[in-house]
Amino acid sequence: MTTPDVPDLRALLRAPAQVPTQVPSAVSAPVPADVPAVTAPTAPGTPAAPGMSAAPAPVPTASPEDALAALPTTAPGGFTPEQARKDVPILHRTVNGHPLVWLDNGATTQKPRQVIEALSAYYGAANSNIHRGAHTMAREATELYEAGRTAVAELLGAASPENIAFVRGTTEGINLVAQSWGRSVLQPGDEILVPVLEHHSNIVPWQLLAKETHARVVPVPLTPEGEIDQKAYADLLSARTQLVVVSQASNVLGTVPPVAEMAALAHRYDARVLVDGAQAVAHMPVDVQQLGADFYVFSGHKLFAPTGIGALYTAPGMTEAMRPWQGGGNMIESVSFERTTFAPMPHLLEAGTGHISGVVGLLAAIDWLRSFDREAVAAYENALMAYATQTMATVPGLEVIGSAAERIAVLTFTLAGHDPASVADWLDRDGIAVRAGHHCAQPALAHYGLESAARASFALYNTSDEVDQLVASLRRMRAGA
Amino acid sequence: MNDRLSLAPDAARQLATATKTAPQMLGTTPRYLLRALPWVDLKSGVYRVNRRRTFVLGDDRIATHSDGGSPRVVPGDLRELPYLREADESLLTELADAFTEVRFEPGQVLAQEGDPADRLWIIVQGRAEKRVTGRYGEEQLIDVIGDGQFFDLGAWTREEATPYRVQALTPGLALCAERRALAALADRDENVCGSLAAYASGNGLRPGSEVPVDLTSGHVGEPDLPATYVDYEDTPREYHMTLAQTILRVHTRVHDVYSGDFDQTRQQALLTIEALRERQEAALLNHPEFGLFHNVAPGQRVQTRTGSPTPDDLDELLARVWKQPGYFLAHPKAIAAFGRECTRRGVPPVTDNRFGSPLLTWRGVPLIPSDKVPFSNGVRANGAGGSAAAVGTTEILLMRLGEADRGVVGLRPGEVSDEVEPGLSMRNMGTDQKGITSYLMTAYFNTAVLVEDAIAVLQNVEVNNYHDYS
Numbered sequence: 001m002t003t004p005d006v007p008d009l010r011a012l013l014r015a016p017a018q019v020p021t022q023v024p025s026a027v028s029a030p031v032p033a034d035v036p037a038v039t040a041p042t043a044p045g046t047p048a049a050p051g052m053s054a055a056p057a058p059v060p061t062a063s064p065e066d067a068l069a070a071l072p073t074t075a076p077g078g079f080t081p082e083q084a085r086k087d088v089p090i091l092h093r094t095v096n097g098h099p100l101v102w103l104d105n106g107a108t109t110q111k112p113r114q115v116i117e118a119l120s121a122y123y124g125a126a127n128s129n130i131h132r133g134a135h136t137m138a139r140e141a142t143e144l145y146e147a148g149r150t151a152v153a154e155l156l157g158a159a160s161p162e163n164i165a166f167v168r169g170t171t172e173g174i175n176l177v178a179q180s181w182g183r184s185v186l187q188p189g190d191e192i193l194v195p196v197l198e199h200h201s202n203i204v205p206w207q208l209l210a211k212e213t214h215a216r217v218v219p220v221p222l223t224p225e226g227e228i229d230q231k232a233y234a235d236l237l238s239a240r241t242q243l244v245v246v247s248q249a250s251n252v253l254g255t256v257p258p259v260a261e262m263a264a265l266a267h268r269y270d271a272r273v274l275v276d277g278a279q280a281v282a283h284m285p286v287d288v289q290q291l292g293a294d295f296y297v298f299s300g301h302k303l304f305a306p307t308g309i310g311a312l313y314t315a316p317g318m319t320e321a322m323r324p325w326q327g328g329g330n331m332i333e334s335v336s337f338e339r340t341t342f343a344p345m346p347h348l349l350e351a352g353t354g355h356i357s358g359v360v361g362l363l364a365a366i367d368w369l370r371s372f373d374r375e376a377v378a379a380y381e382n383a384l385m386a387y388a389t390q391t392m393a394t395v396p397g398l399e400v401i402g403s404a405a406e407r408i409a410v411l412t413f414t415l416a417g418h419d420p421a422s423v424a425d426w427l428d429r430d431g432i433a434v435r436a437g438h439h440c441a442q443p444a445l446a447h448y449g450l451e452s453a454a455r456a457s458f459a460l461y462n463t464s465d466e467v468d469q470l471v472a473s474l475r476r477m478r479a480g481a
Numbered sequence: 482m483n484d485r486l487s488l489a490p491d492a493a494r495q496l497a498t499a500t501k502t503a504p505q506m507l508g509t510t511p512r513y514l515l516r517a518l519p520w521v522d523l524k525s526g527v528y529r530v531n532r533r534r535t536f537v538l539g540d541d542r543i544a545t546h547s548d549g550g551s552p553r554v555v556p557g558d559l560r561e562l563p564y565l566r567e568a569d570e571s572l573l574t575e576l577a578d579a580f581t582e583v584r585f586e587p588g589q590v591l592a593q594e595g596d597p598a599d600r601l602w603i604i605v606q607g608r609a610e611k612r613v614t615g616r617y618g619e620e621q622l623i624d625v626i627g628d629g630q631f632f633d634l635g636a637w638t639r640e641e642a643t644p645y646r647v648q649a650l651t652p653g654l655a656l657c658a659e660r661r662a663l664a665a666l667a668d669r670d671e672n673v674c675g676s677l678a679a680y681a682s683g684n685g686l687r688p689g690s691e692v693p694v695d696l697t698s699g700h701v702g703e704p705d706l707p708a709t710y711v712d713y714e715d716t717p718r719e720y721h722m723t724l725a726q727t728i729l730r731v732h733t734r735v736h737d738v739y740s741g742d743f744d745q746t747r748q749q750a751l752l753t754i755e756a757l758r759e760r761q762e763a764a765l766l767n768h769p770e771f772g773l774f775h776n777v778a779p780g781q782r783v784q785t786r787t788g789s790p791t792p793d794d795l796d797e798l799l800a801r802v803w804k805q806p807g808y809f810l811a812h813p814k815a816i817a818a819f820g821r822e823c824t825r826r827g828v829p830p831v832t833d834n835r836f837g838s839p840l841l842t843w844r845g846v847p848l849i850p851s852d853k854v855p856f857s858n859g860v861r862a863n864g865a866g867g868s869a870a871a872v873g874t875t876e877i878l879l880m881r882l883g884e885a886d887r888g889v890v891g892l893r894p895g896e897v898s899d900e901v902e903p904g905l906s907m908r909n910m911g912t913d914q915k916g917i918t919s920y921l922m923t924a925y926f927n928t929a930v931l932v933e934d935a936i937a938v939l940q941n942v943e944v945n946n947y948h949d950y951s
Binding site for chain 1: 500501502503516742743744747750751754836900901902903905
């Protein structure tokens, strides 16, 4: 895969190159293990953020000493959370008089300066429609758009950019597969296996499709730990199974199921596999070919890119069964009232003018993410998760839901005597943003007999100090302060 | 002349479509066995079960056949007697001829504890129990024996006293041989004499037990330590893939023209797959070579005490597969009969949800039903046909599952070309002169019992006893 001309275009947009961000990484690599806890409280004060008057949140007094010893360490080789924080302006504002602690990354991530500037630069210097009009601006915009496609293909380990179609987000990607592939393939009596763990956007489109085609949506149960019951899954597969859908990481429990094994088994039943990467893609390196995914979808806004842009990966063999989804410009080869021929994939799925600036932002976000060592990011998030799990366990009455062996940095919890909405409200007063509600995964919560819960979801720019602030605030709430 | 006021349904039907079901199939069962078995994907076609060397063999049963109405011992099967394992066929025939027929009635004492064991008994038909007098004079039941079993080999061979009392439970038929027939045999043949002497002075090694690994423990000082090695079986059992196969024919015209809503070929294939899988489950249970019912080791077969499957009988089975028992497997009628015995005793078994259905459990071990469990010695009831016939006696299986626990595993190929399900291929054989497309549909499978104590069976289970609870 090549990316011709891309560096020039990026220079045109004056998008910040990766070079500066890599320099501090080399410098800060040998920083001692406890640095994040020491430096993080001062970080919000350093930029000239307005209204920055409140004192930092008090350090929790009852933090267990051994848990402190397990503080996330600065991973060697090209990543520190400070480095990432430095790039994200919003993390330096205050909320309700406190420095913002953004722990709602499962809902959306905050955007680095590089992405924000790329959008502005695109509209300031390079705006044009793509694939149309033989002028320099159109050509450049097209090249930029296709560079974004190539970057996504590289991010996902796809064989070719032709396997990537741009969509609005994960939800649109799933609906596209349901309408384009599902409606042409599913027959009455066919089965779609959907784990109970799934997000509503990975349940409802299949219910709608099943209703239309008289196929059946078969739920795959969870174990008490919150993992997909693999024995039940193997049992439910049959020659009638046409599709297995699975999230690479759950938005509620953080569970990371063995997708590659599940896909391999599904393929033995000649079933297709759709992987929802919305939560996973920002947290772990992805290789769709190694996963064995036939479809892979993700949203850009959970990957530090703007909202309204996402991508759908379609495995090379799947294109024959895909029929046009939306008709319009860009998806055709020729149109007449006698006969209309369609453009090849992926343009077949991209009717109308795409979200070009979104793709530019996504490209900048991928560049930003790729400037870090992805393995180091994953290791850091795991360490942060381990630290958060330990310290949150010290809050009386707090119960973390799910205990899967493999999980991303998502902690969904309940606090005895307080409903989740009031917990989120309380934390918000301390400038801590967590989500409360059903997290668009009511079946998964129902598995635990719950209707709603609070959720803290972490990203690479979160620090152990923010975990401490969260725990301290929860303790104060618990103490009735 | 039409006197209707509105359009008739029959006429309206001409404009309407129908909502159709996929083709349904009565023969489809839940196939719990296939679902419960852990499947091993084989990279090559053969599964070799390597084991420690054991003292073998036989099935602990001596077969008989009916010769003009009177039972006769099958001479070759006398090799069940360990010291006759190498004996000539002629010698065995001679010994077989020495057996005489004995009929017995319920309650009749066949052998008395302490009497000289001058006769070897082979039960041809019927059931008897072995009892001993306990240390404090109380009666103790040690075993229930049934068809094909014999007693008491050790005492008979060594000319000792019978160590227990045997009392018939049912009317029946047995074959008996005097000790002097064996003595005559030993006098004639040196080899038999030698192996007989070796058996008589036997060091107590049980058939089926493993060659010991010499160890020492708890010693003090500096004794010479035993040297040892763990021997393997010279010819480990190998399991080859067996198969269930058929050719599915679909006319191209049918597929091309009538595939609206339902793809005709796919629906045909799905139903054929169902049939192949049903056959597969039947073969896994009943195949004479590898079927689970034919791979139960001696000592792992339990006779019912009273005929009906009682909680005590299932406990007895659990004692045989006490290491991590996984599932009981029985005919639905046998499970119902067990339920009745429990109801009668006021111990309703707990039900547990497995595979999305409520299943009866006993001591926490689920009883999974399968209509492929055979009935034997049954007289077909009048007009009986299909699966409702449940006459005669059946068997209840108990097994431990999984390669890791040395249990029962299912075998299937790791990869087959044109695979539509694991181990099941659907290969297009082309279209013939008549325009009929043929598909070769093959299911490859097998099952293996990794060690003998992974499986036990309760035999002679009667399912037609009903109780009056009032």
